[in-house]
Amino acid sequence: MAVEGSAGQDRATSDFSQEFSDFAANLSVADLSPEVIDAAKANIFDTMACATGGYSADGVQDLAGLVTDWGGKPEATIWCTDRRVPAPTAAWVNGMMSHARDFDDTHDAAVLHAGVSVIPAAVAAAEVAPEATGADLVAGVVVGLELISRLGMATTVGIIESGYMYTSLFGHFAATAAAARVLRLDAGQMRNALGIAYSQAAGNHQVTRDAALTKRVQPGFAAKTGLISTAMSRIGIRGAQQTFEGIDGLFRTYFHDRYDPARLREGLGTTFDFVDLSYKPYPCCRFNHTAIDAALALRPRIGDPSAIKAIRVGVNNQAYEAVCTPPDIRRAPRTVVQAQFSIPYTVAAALVTGGVGLNDLSEAALSRPEILALAARTECRVDDGIEAAWGRTISPAHVEVETENGTFSHRIDYPRGHVRNRMTRADFEAKMAGCLAASGLDWPADTVARFRAIVDGLEHAASGRSVLDGLRC
CATH class of the missing domain: 1.10.4100.10 (2-methylcitrate dehydratase PrpD)
Structure with missing residues (x-):
């Protein structure tokens, strides 16, 4: 039956x-x-x-x-x-x-x-x-x-x-x-x-x-x-x-x-x-990306980051649980993995440096006082409107930055790299160049171009193993 x-x-x-x-x-x-x-x-x-x-x-x-x-x-x-x-x-x-x-x-x-x-x-x-x-x-x-x-x-x-x-x-x-x-x-x-x-x-x-x-x-x-x-x-x-x-x-x-x-x-x-599928411009949890994009959009309006008094970020519950709690760890991450999963840290890094790159997600970067000071002033919360409309997906972020000169806010629904906000071919190749540099290996100068050419013609290649020819030092 x-x-x-x-x-x-x-x-x-x-x-x-x-x-x-x-x-x-x-x-x-x-x-x-x-x-x-x-x-x-x-x-x-x-x-x-x-x-x-x-x-x-x-x-x-x-x-x-x-x-x-x-x-x-x-x-x-x-x-x-x-x-x-x-x-x-x-x-x-x-x-x-x-x-x-x-x-x-x-x-x-x-x-x-x-x-x-x-x-x-x-x-x-x-x-x-x-x-x-x-x-x-x-x-x-x-x-x-x-x-x-x-x-x-x-x-x-x-x-x-x-x-x-x-x-x-x-x-x-x-x-x-x-x-x-x-x-x-x-x-x-x-x-x-x-x-x-x-x-x-x-x-x-x-x-x-x-x-x-x-x-x-x-x-x-x-x-x-x-x-x-x-x-x-x-x-x-x-x-x-x-x-x-x-x-x-x-x-x-x-x-x-x-x-x-x-x-x-x-x-x-x-x-x-x-x-x-979306692709990442920043090497951290995707739940951080809308908040990073919003912070970067606000950065020219804010001016000197030292004038920032408070940062408030609204996201859905999934994002809040994944990258905002526990608050003390997210505001002062002690490991790279904790930093990768922290809206306070990555938003602060974006506002201070103008981006979030591999160098910002390294052991050496975690003790930078100017970033930790901003992260300590960052408060995250569940935004009821975002949760109601976007509860099962990567969350939009509403970022509000209070400064000595006024309060500025911006919301991002679709982070960079989303199909509605795509990265370019040049973006992908620059990303690979950064990854090659982070590897610590001695790569030939033409590695990105060589790998790109191999992948571009892959469906016509006699052997699937040929894709590995592009990643040889």
Whole structure:
């Protein structure tokens, strides 16, 4: 007898994993519009650029050293090095490296990062399979980015209420789907791999509250799962089949059926949610960005920052919980992770320096008295109007700055890098140049141009592994 879930799916027979696998396993680049292909390549470029900056971030080389010491079959590359390790551990390190600076993409409506699990998994899969072409890599990236975006858009409960980080939780499935498509698994194998991924899926928000380095490791765990799950499926190990909508599937077990099954399926194969991904101009939590943009808009009107008496910032509840509490930590962060998740610190940095860059999110920068003085005068609150209209998304910010010469205010709804406020091609390339400089490695002068050319032509490349040729010192 069929069991009806509260979301209205026939749990005995229907599961989105089958529908998505049927679509994804048969996807060809020839089926995709130039816009979709370009969106996938933009994510490859940005995610791997962010990884170069993450190379020198706390914890990354520790993890790279650990997996190198473990050894194993030299299947895939730890990016920015010539070290080769088993594919799952390469994807694990590369996922951490991509996310370490919190500079990577976001889906502002779904509230997640998409590429940091998908790209490391897809590239590692391309290294495992010499027959995988550039077109296979692009198709795999499309599949993975689309799955994580759809899962996020269909989930109606926010990350603060659920306690899960959707980047990593949904990233386990997205990385698995991406790797499966690169490896050319058939629909049955892909569905099985998604079920195997379900046995590993996790990712919590407590890491952000505790400023844990595992915040930046979680997407790497998801990327690692993608390679493990596809390898297990290829040798015939059976996983769950009703992964998303079964009686004990993801949506009931993790979210108490608070999702929209129609939104999950809407336009599958014809419209792509991931083309709405946003990209970051500032290396910190996306919840900070509207407040930073508003502060920068106010800066010419304010003049001397020393004249500022108070700063007040209104955001939605998700943003308040993620980047405003506890207030004493957010006003005086003691670690880079705490600073990355602080509206008071990043707004103060923007007002003092005229921007928020990688140098502002470093251990050396955290003790600057002029920034800490402004951060100490910053008060954040939940804006009821913003919460009512924008409760599930990246929050707008209303910033009010009280000075000796008057009070000035500005509101930003769509931060820079959003699809309604896009970064330019030159912005992306300047961002990569900054990441290369932050890596501490000695890169050839033409690295950005060389990597850009490789990614631009990736769908025509004979090998998907060729993308790594652009990141060799």
